[in-house]
Amino acid sequence: MSLINVDNLSVRYGANTVLRHVSLAVEPGEIVTIVGPNGSGKTSLLKAIIGATPPAEGRVTRKPGLRIGYVPQRLHIDATLPITVERFLRLNGEVTRQDCVAALATAGVPDLLKRQMSQLSGGQFQRVLLAGALVNRPDILLLDEATQGLDQPGSAAFYRQIEDVRRDTGCAVLMISHELHVVMSASDRVICLNGHVCCAGTPDVVASAPEYRALFGTGTGGALALYRHDHDHDHADGPHEGHDHPNTHEAAE
């Protein structure tokens, strides 16, 4: 059974339809990236998946008992508020120090337990948010542009960490990113969203799809090559989400 199944989902705010007939599924252990321009409904999709936004049409099914870890776009913590990393992580319910130590290690920042949140660098802060999402041992991580404010090497390092997290914990990942060229190596599957699913498939296929190029241009070719590396695992392409351009991936494959 899929961890998450989105079936023919439409989302409206008043008269404004921001998602139309979106269908997708996330399988255990998969890394799926959602790309799309500003305002294309990416955050609305994540909100519908966690149940914070009701569907106008269609439905979202979560596997019973599914544990979701959520990493927000950004989180502001008042610099004058003294709060250590450990205390911050223990805000997540019944969490022991051991759980915090383990989550920080998985997030790639094993030595931050006693540090003040306000003294972390941007990259360390995002990893502590990641640890906060990991602390309850989720089946799936949802990341909403978790690398905002990081420079490109910082983003690339963060996404490599996500791959390590998947390898170490087996959890699935559904993430939003503007940076296909950076998430390329980490993603099994990419869904390009623009109110509807305009193309979907492996990163290579999506990056060369005319629909993606129409939205993002072709300027990332060099970066794609730079960040691409060989995977030592083999994930199936997964189901191609229903969309308006059925021949895209087949033509490119």
Ligand SMILES: Nc1ncnc2c1ncn2[C@@H]1O[C@H](COP(=O)(O)OP(=O)(O)OP(=O)(O)O)[C@@H](O)[C@H]1O
């Ligand atoms: N609570 C809301 N009420 C009304 N309109 C909303 C609400 N949330 C989002 N919208 C609108 O829905 C559309 C999609 O927004 P959403 O945040 O899902 O897009 P996004 O792809 O995540 O954008 P970005 O890349 O800029 O974060 C936008 O036009 C936005 O203004």
